[in-house]
Amino acid sequence: MKRLVLLLLLSTVGCRWLRRDRGPESGSSEVSLDGARSEEVTPRGAVRSGTYIDPVWGYSIPVPVGWRWFEGPDPGSLRLRATDPSTGTTIEVWYFAGNDLRPRPRQDCAWLFYDHGRYAGPGPGPRRSVATCVPHVATEPRVFAWMVPSEAGVWQIEGRVYPDYMIRGDALVRSIVARFELSPGP
Numbered sequence: 001m002k003r004l005v006l007l008l009l010l011s012t013v014g015c016r017w018l019r020r021d022r023g024p025e026s027g028s029s030e031v032s033l034d035g036a037r038s039e040e041v042t043p044r045g046a047v048r049s050g051t052y053i054d055p056v057w058g059y060s061i062p063v064p065v066g067w068r069w070f071e072g073p074d075p076g077s078l079r080l081r082a083t084d085p086s087t088g089t090t091i092e093v094w095y096f097a098g099n100d101l102r103p104r105p106r107q108d109c110a111w112l113f114y115d116h117g118r119y120a121g122p123g124p125g126p127r128r129s130v131a132t133c134v135p136h137v138a139t140e141p142r143v144f145a146w147m148v149p150s151e152a153g154v155w156q157i158e159g160r161v162y163p164d165y166m167i168r169g170d171a172l173v174r175s176i177v178a179r180f181e182l183s184p185g186p
Contacts (some may be wrong), residue, residue, distance in 0.1 A: 044071055045080075051179075057086060059155065061093060062176050077104075079089065088141065089169040090160040091176055101129040101147045101154055109133035109143055122180035123148035123164060144170070146177055155159045155182070 045054035052069060053060045061081045063069050072078030078094040096104065103111050113132040121128050123146070133143035141160040148155040157180050159173030 001174065028132065044074075050060075052082065054079065056081060059093065059181065061091065061157070061180045063091075064172075064176070076172075084172075087165040087169055088137060088162050089159075089165060090141070091173065091174060092158040093180070094156040094158070095153055095154065097153045099149060099154065103129075103131040103133070103145045103147065104135055104156060106143065108140060109135040119146075120174070120178065121146040121148075122155075122177055125132075142166070144173060146180075147154075148180070148182070150182055155180075 002027065037175075044056040045052055047053075047063050047069065049170065050062055051060050052063045054071075057079055059079070061080070061082075064084065066086075067082045067084050069080060069082040071080055077094050077096055078092060079095050081090060083090045094104070102115065103110075103114060110133060111131050114128065114129070114135045115131075116129045118126050118177070119128050119130045121130065129147040131145040133145065135142060141162045144159045146157045146159070159170075159175050159177060163171035163172060
């Protein structure tokens, strides 16, 4: 009986100790994208009425209720990652200096489609650049990208959708990306 009590006590204390070092699991800028705690990250933006607004970088994009969101670290190109924990569908907002509208390389997939033309999506005007990145492993997510030029650089908004949720996830990604807006900023 003493052993049982001792094992129960050790497992309870040990589990609390393990949980104590974990970062928050929902929207917060205190956790870097790999899950490690970062003490130097200062929040740039916040979700208000279902929309993430970043006054520092000058953009906004919807974040559905229940999604987890993380701001990318400064310095860095990733500005925001928002993920639906139930499906893994993810929106990533990237910013790159310069005027190159081609999608940036990814290690997990190959950009097999790229075009500039009359496509629906974010940004002013009827013409925009779009791309699709096909995963190297069939069970991994497909990446859809829209490149939006700004005065000082290019925004690359990506939607990552797993094959099991392709129809629903693709429609959701497109509806979110269509409402990406730039405000005065970089």
